[in-house]
Amino acid sequence: MLAKLKPIRLDLLLAVVLTSLTVATTVSQTGGGSGWAAYVVGALTVAPIALRQLAPVATMAVMLGALALYGVVEFGGLPSGGVGALVGMFTVATLRSRLVAAVVFLAAVAVVVVAFLGLPGVVVWSEVAQSVLVVSGAWMLGEGTKRWARRVERLAQEAARAVADERVRIARELHDIVAHHMSVISLQAGVAQYVLDTDLATARRAITTVGDTSREALTEMRRLLDVLRVDHEDDYRPQPGLAALDELVARARGAGLPVDVAVTGAARELRPGPDLCAYRVVQESLTNVLKHAGQAAARIEVDYGEQTLVVKVTDNGRAARVVPSPDHQAHGIRGMRERAELYGGVLTAGQTAGGGFGVVLRLPMSEVAAR
Secondary structure, rough: HHHHHHHHHHHHHHHHHHHHHHHHHHHHHOOOOOOOHHHHHHHHHHHHHHHOOOOHHHHHHHHHHHHHHHHOOOOOOOOHHHHHHHHHHHHHHHHHHHHHHHHHHHHHHHHHEEEEEEEEOOOOOHHHHHHHHHHHHHHHHHHHHHHHHHHHHHHHHHHHHHHHHHHHHHHHHHHHHHHHHHHHHHHHHHHHOOOOOOHHHHHHHHHHHHHHHHHHHHHHHHHHOOOOOOHHHHHHOOOHHHHHHHHHHHHHOOOOOEEEEEEEEEOOOOOOHHHHHHHHHHHHHHHHHHHHHHOOOEEEEEEEEEOOEEEEEOOOOOOOOOOOHHHHHOOOHHHHHHHHOOOOOEEEEOOOOOOOEEEEEEHHHHHEOEE
């Protein structure tokens, strides 16, 4: 409401100024002998501009009616050069449909012709044509303004959607980083506490793993947050991918999870987005094994096929898993599935025949391989 109030005040000020100038011009042209009717009709050709944004068609109708009446009773010409009709035509073209604007334009052309026919002497049709062109120019200007406003609104909506998508992506990245590393840290801290008095060497290794994992988590979080800092371009570093799979596996093994890795097919360079997708799927899957599978071993299979990249993570953990909460599902398997769909892939997850759990990611090589 407040946003509309200021433009209306400006329209009111414009209407007051134009009305004053129109009345003053009428007085000077007629020497004050036209009577009050001429002043009232002349004022009505511009005064309704004050309400142009609230009722543009009605405003234009009143001003055109006043202009027609001014010409019929032969007060003489177009008051203030018909500026009221031009502003009204522009407003209608901006705020109303093209059909409504076309009807109003035809009415304005008819009024212009009537006004010139009311002038004494011979009608100069070139002046009539010029006035019609001026009115059509106001129409085109209003139409262009409307298109520009719609384009700005569309771009603003696209920008808002992009911001929302980026927030979701960052939230998902943070979830993957924190969930994985904190799971490792929690398990190793528990091991260290349990064996601190009986097996000092094992406790020391667990504490070392906690330190290494926490530093790795901080590095990945800093790398992610650096993307938001436009003033430190030198700090940008590539996101992890399948090339960093060995480090991820080593970290999982350090947390006490036996992991076997098998890579088949000709390894090739992948585009950053799908490469990160595959890495995060493996990371999330290993995190879930650590958190839910109990005493288990995991196996990672990566197949670089001709048409499809297949990443499979399975474990032989207990069948009776803890059922994840809806919130975990939203940020876990669902998040991995959304990542896969983003690059035209498919992700399936569920119990395996041996009682463990498996996650299979399939990405089309046409979308994955770097060009």
